[in-house]
Amino acid sequence: EIVLTQSPATLSLSPGERATLSCRASQSVSSYLAWYQQKPGQAPRLLIYDVSNRAAGIPARFSGSGSVTDFTLTISSLEPEDFAVYYCQQRSNWPLTFGGGTKVEIK
């Protein structure tokens, strides 16, 4: 099973600041890496697929990068609605796995 480790666990930032979230895989996941956003009491929402492609309707302030085992989700300038938990997910190997999540909170 591929283990995804996200860091930091919590990121305390102010609106307008840049957020950089990390996801490290225990082995190569090629380009099969996606990111999701989840707000309290809501379902996850697909943000990024294939490492760097934004899903439909996702604002350009969200971007993904990385390769092999190290991946990054960047939010260029935090909006109030961006404070949430973010998960990475791989499907390079079965089983499909998620990272433990990074909470982006208001400082």
Add this chain to the structure above:
Amino acid sequence: QVQLVESGGGVVQPGRSLRLSCAASGISFSASGMHWVRQAPGKGLEWVALISYDGSNLYYADSVKGRFIISRDNPKNTVYLQMNSLGAEDTAVYFCARDRRLRELDHWGQGTLVTVSS
């Protein structure tokens, strides 16, 4: 618009069974693989199972293999999760989600809560 609506959750005693349903609309259901993903209270996401568009391929997490069965009824646009031999560790919100390209999950339901407790 896409809607995935889960139902069937509730409180169940340890060792008992429960069947969840997920009714889909706004998607080409018979052409879509479907997942179940769960989230224990205050915890992260855990993938549970996937069924291919025609039901011919099934995939399970090790934690539920042999206890849970995923199935679908394409004419009814519904996917099911039969959960047997439930334990406290199965307490979670269960989400259904549409599979895209066997890579990512692009549409999610709002979830249904399953609580296993005596």
